Amino acid sequence: MKNILIAGLLCVGLFVFVGCGSKHHTITRTDGSTAVSVGAPQFDKDSNTYTYENLDGQQTTIKREDVQQIEENKK
Numbered sequence: 001m002k003n004i005l006i007a008g009l010l011c012v013g014l015f016v017f018v019g020c021g022s023k024h025h026t027i028t029r030t031d032g033s034t035a036v037s038v039g040a041p042q043f044d045k046d047s048n049t050y051t052y053e054n055l056d057g058q059q060t061t062i063k064r065e066d067v068q069q070i071e072e073n074k075k
Contacts, residue, residue: 027052027062028069035060041070 027035027050037052037060044051048064 024073025052026071026073027067028071029062029066030068031066035062036073040072 022039025037025040027037027041029035035052036055038055038057039053041050041052043049043064049061050064050067050070051059051061054060
C-alpha cells in the first residue's frame with residue numbers, strides 16, 4: 001500500500017513538472033486576431049512561416065507577413 005501511494009505521488013509530481021515546463025505564447029496577427037501556442041513557434045526561413053501547436057494539439061502554420069507580434073505569456 002505504501003509503494004502505491006509513493007508511486008501515485010511521483011506521477012502527480014511528474015505531471016505538475018511537465019505542465020510547468022511548457023510555455024505558452026500569444027501570436028497577434030496583423031488583422032488583430034490572436035492565437036495561443038504551446039511552446040515557442042518555430043520559424044522556417046525557407047518558407048518564411050511560423051509553425052506552432054495550438055491549444056487543441058493541432059499543428060498550425062502562419063505566414064510571417066501575417067504576424068504582428070509573438071509574446072511569451074507570463075504565469
